[in-house]
Amino acid sequence: DVKVTQSSRYLVKRTGEKVFLECVQDMDHENMFWYRQDPGLGLRLIYFSYDVKMKEKGDIPEGYSVSREKKERFSLILESASTNQTSMYLCASSIPGQGGPENQPQHFGDGTRLSIL
Amino acid sequence: GQNIDQPTEMTATEGAIVQINCTYQTSGFNGLFWYQQHAGEAPTFLSYNVLDGLEEKGRFSSFLSRSKGYSYLLLKELQMKDSASYLCAVMDSNYQLIWGAGTKLIIKP
Numbered sequence: 001d002v003k004v005t006q007s008s009r010y011l012v013k014r015t016g017e018k019v020f021l022e023c024v025q026d027m028d029h030e031n032m033f034w035y036r037q038d039p040g041l042g043l044r045l046i047y048f049s050y051d052v053k054m055k056e057k058g059d060i061p062e063g064y065s066v067s068r069e070k071k072e073r074f075s076l077i078l079e080s081a082s083t084n085q086t087s088m089y090l091c092a093s094s095i096p097g098q099g100g101p102e103n104q105p106q107h108f109g110d111g112t113r114l115s116i117l
Numbered sequence: 118g119q120n121i122d123q124p125t126e127m128t129a130t131e132g133a134i135v136q137i138n139c140t141y142q143t144s145g146f147n148g149l150f151w152y153q154q155h156a157g158e159a160p161t162f163l164s165y166n167v168l169d170g171l172e173e174k175g176r177f178s179s180f181l182s183r184s185k186g187y188s189y190l191l192l193k194e195l196q197m198k199d200s201a202s203y204l205c206a207v208m209d210s211n212y213q214l215i216w217g218a219g220t221k222l223i224i225k226p
Contacts (some may be wrong), residue, residue: 111159
């Protein structure tokens with residue numbers, strides 16, 4: 001069964017801190033994604049990666065960076081946390097489409113609810 | 118710009134049928150996904166439509182009309198465990214997912 005694990009369910013940090021959110025998947029998926037989810041808004045893509053050492057900016061990359069040193073692990077870094085980064089963060093993974101994107105539903109972790117004080 | 122619209126909240130009765138609509142305007146189209154998300158949990162994949170028509174999976178069905186930019190998720194024989202948010206997402210021409218804000222479905226006994 002597909003498993004995406006995020007290191008923390010709840011996290012409280014202070015403004016200006018450097019924050020690391022970790023995500024590990026055990027399905028050997030090439031694609032990994034980081035989203036944030038806020039009330040009244042759809043999931044917004046922060047960064048994604050289609051391979052080890054590879055990263056691409058999503059729709060809202062400002063204030064974030066990522067690291068993909070190993071295929072199974074995709075880390076999200078808040079360089080200097082700010083209160084407007086208080087949110088639910090969701091990690092997802094998928095395989096590349098084989099014959100079409102119907103083969104690549106994204107599998108999500110349970111999320112990290114991050115509060116920046 | 119790209120836009121996905123779905124109702125914020127719906128209420129239905131246990132045992133009944135409910136239809137959750139989704140309209141979209143995106144740069145290209147490579148399919149539409151429906152996900153279910155229980156409170157405090159991960160979204161889970163429900164269905165995928167890329168061709169016009171109805172796809173049925175047990176109690177859940179999903180319909181797509183590409184010419185109208187419209188989809189719906191139909192849930193039959195509602196159960197209390199169906200109380201959740203339902204997320205509509207469209208894959209655009211770059212194979213990126215554009216997400217709606219989700220519809221919170223409340224089931225009453």
